[in-house]
Amino acid sequence: MKKRTKEITLLALLTSIIAITGAFKIPLGIPGAEFQLSAPIAVAIAAVFGFQRYIIAGVLASVIMFLLGMHNLLNVEISMVFRLVAGGMVALLGPSLPVLLIAGPIGSAAARWVLALTLDVPAIPLLVAALPGMIFTALTVWPITKILRKAEEGVLFNGKRTSV
Template identity: 45%
Template sequence: MNRERTVSITPRTLALDGMFTALLILLGMIKLPSILPGAEFQLSAPYAVCLVAGVGFWRYLGIGVCASLVQLMMGTHTLWNVLVAMVFRVAAGLIVSLLPGKKWAMVLAGPVGTGCARVVLAGVLGVPVLPLLGAAVPGMVFTGVCVALLEPVLRRIPGMEQCAREE
């Protein structure tokens, strides 16, 4: 039996998605520095992985697109930034969505998404990919650890229906 899922946009969902978008933007602006150039860590990466697990891939992608559009309008992102962010979102989101409820998949989704984004960035900049990947390793490790710590906390946020259903 093939059941189609209907998506209803309620005022509650719209408000929550606006708050999730604002938090994604704010956490993307906060970067923890590193002693290695290019190895800073964005706090939005672990949040994004937990968000896709909580709200589902398509809703998460919509939140990410809205965040990117706001950042473009504010002038804090370029089209290249948006491209790299969307590569991360799609790669990490697909891993979490295709392996729902798997903690190890959530921990690996951020680093894999970052790796895919760095490969695209290397192609855009025309530079070797290994130095970009090497510089990202500390942030990849930090993302995995943060996801493991952040996921149980974000699971309790109203609006994270999918996480609540999996318990």
């Protein structure tokens, strides 16, 4: 029972981190093409806590953001494509530095490509607009991953160190 409580608490925490950082967006001028500040954090969560926890927390975050009116269906589509591609890369190739550096940008590129198909617009302008976010993700994912690994290594509960 105690392990299940920790797992539910961890998922709630990861969901809130993804949702809150996903609420902060850098507008890029095209509907649905804004950069979410959650991208590097999302890749780091997949690397540290695993793909299953990341996907569950990501889906919950998308549902919450959609129900609160902070995301529309395009935002949810972009987020889910990013999660499947970036998180899938980390799950399949492992959480090494080279994988983490490219998972976010490739996830963003895939999400923009799918958005272009959805909107029936050329993909190149969406990809060009996403480049600053891709660079930001690649530059910040490793330090964020190190911070999350440190946090995951042990948490203090009732004077005892325990891992989640």
